[in-house]
Amino acid sequence: MESAKVIAVVARMVRDVSLAEEFAQDALIAALEHWRVDGVPDNPGAWLMTTAKHRALDRLRQDALHARKHEELGLDMDAREEHVTPDFVDALDAAREDDIGDDLLRLVFTACHPVLSVDARVALTLRLLGGLTTDEIARAFLQPEPTIAQRIVRAKRTLSAARVPFEVPKADARAARLASVLEVIYLIFNEGYSATAGDDWMRPSLCDDALRLGRILAGLTPDESEVYALVALMEIQASRTHARTDANGRPVLLMDQDRSRWDPLLIRRGLAALERSEALNGARGPYALQGALAACHARARRAEDTDWAQIVALYDALAMVAPSPVVELNRAVAVGMAFGPAAGLEIVDELRSNAVLANYHWLPSVRGDLLAKLGRREEARVEFERAAAMARNVRERELLLERAAEMKGMRE
Numbered sequence: 433m434e435s436a437k438v439i440a441v442v443a444r445m446v447r448d449v450s451l452a453e454e455f456a457q458d459a460l461i462a463a464l465e466h467w468r469v470d471g472v473p474d475n476p477g478a479w480l481m482t483t484a485k486h487r488a489l490d491r492l493r494q495d496a497l498h499a500r501k502h503e504e505l506g507l508d509m510d511a512r513e514e515h516v517t518p519d520f521v522d523a524l525d526a527a528r529e530d531d532i533g534d535d536l537l538r539l540v541f542t543a544c545h546p547v548l549s550v551d552a553r554v555a556l557t558l559r560l561l562g563g564l565t566t567d568e569i570a571r572a573f574l575q576p577e578p579t580i581a582q583r584i585v586r587a588k589r590t591l592s593a594a595r596v597p598f599e600v601p602k603a604d605a606r607a608a609r610l611a612s613v614l615e616v617i618y619l620i621f622n623e624g625y626s627a628t629a630g631d632d633w634m635r636p637s638l639c640d641d642a643l644r645l646g647r648i649l650a651g652l653t654p655d656e657s658e659v660y661a662l663v664a665l666m667e668i669q670a671s672r673t674h675a676r677t678d679a680n681g682r683p684v685l686l687m688d689q690d691r692s693r694w695d696p697l698l699i700r701r702g703l704a705a706l707e708r709s710e711a712l713n714g715a716r717g718p719y720a721l722q723g724a725l726a727a728c729h730a731r732a733r734r735a736e737d738t739d740w741a742q743i744v745a746l747y748d749a750l751a752m753v754a755p756s757p758v759v760e761l762n763r764a765v766a767v768g769m770a771f772g773p774a775a776g777l778e779i780v781d782e783l784r785s786n787a788v789l790a791n792y793h794w795l796p797s798v799r800g801d802l803l804a805k806l807g808r809r810e811e812a813r814v815e816f817e818r819a820a821a822m823a824r825n826v827r828e829r830e831l832l833l834e835r836a837a838e839m840k841g842m843r844e
């Protein structure tokens with residue numbers, strides 16, 4: 433629970449994320465040794481923080497000695513303690529006019545730095561900020577533990593080799609960097625919400641991790657509308673968790689879900705975050721628009737009450753702000769619901785030649801659903817079987833094969 437804070441503060445002191453994590457682990461080992469004898473202190477977090485700082489200060493002193501800079505950094509331990517808050521690094525940061533200056537926020541921007549691959553950013557963020565062990569990350573993403581371990585090690589080395597500064601980006605660069613942070617958090621959430629592969633359709637623990645990170649980020653950046661919009665989107669989507677699978681763990685699609693099982697607290701929190709986002713910025717960004725889409729579904733007490741015309745309008749706006757084939761495919765679903773399956777199928781057919789969607793199983797799945805509604809069941813069966821062959825998640829594959837069997841049975 434305290435690891436992210438400890439790593440963040442120590443990383444500011446030593447300017448090295450890998451070293452900071454090492455000192456945080458040293459503090460935990462020391463705690464296991466001392467607390468067994470002396471008992472758990474009244475403020476365990478402060479104990480861990482102080483111990484990790486001492487480790488960092490010892491290293492700084494050793495480095496100073498080796499560099500023959502005794503006069504600059506000082507040798508007296510009491511004097512060195514005075515450097516902790518504020519210290520020479522704080523003064524340096526102040527000179528750089530870092531207008532947020534929060535250690536945890538620095539760690540967020542460092543772990544999600546664009547110099548790292550997306551996979552590396554996700555793994556490092558879950559390790560440093562989510563507090564997950566390497567084994568937990570590996571199990572969540574169905575990867576071998578050595579693969580994840582190497583990914584994290586390489587990420588730390590890359591940050592060190594690139595001399596990535598442990599700081600919050602300046603205002604002119606913050607928007608682009610913040611977009612990377614939001615992307616990482618939403619990727620974590622989506623992998624939990626609809627697992628890419630494996631036996632389970634959902635991994636709720638990953639959704640919880642992403643939500644926690646999003647809420648932390650919102651607290652650290654209270655003036656960023658897209659941060660609140662992402663939190664709103666995740667809160668509302670997470671509200672459906674208990675309704676998205678049946679008693680046997682099989683997927684239940686949105687229009688078939690028992691909405692009485694949606695979590696009203698998460699919906700209220702999501703709608704409040706969306707309202708905060710819209711109050712901060714009149715222009716809706718991509719997460720604000722996706723949050724508004726989720727809100728349309730959340731406000732509909734029954735599936736048939738859904739305002740599909742409004743959803744189409746929101747997808748039109750999203751296609752202008754963040755165009756992509758996946759957005760267009762989702763827009764086709766909404767168009768099919770609002771204006772009939774033939775209108776939706778026309779859009780989907782235009783997407784069939786798009787290389788980005790060549791192996792995207794939801795394309796033939798959506799096409800199969802629209803064909804089924806038009807009574808073209810044999811064509812629908814073929815599409816559902818194509819989608820099943822592409823699906824890597826066992827539960828999704830089973831659902832698609834069931835749909836294909838239904839089409840065959842109705843035809844016969």
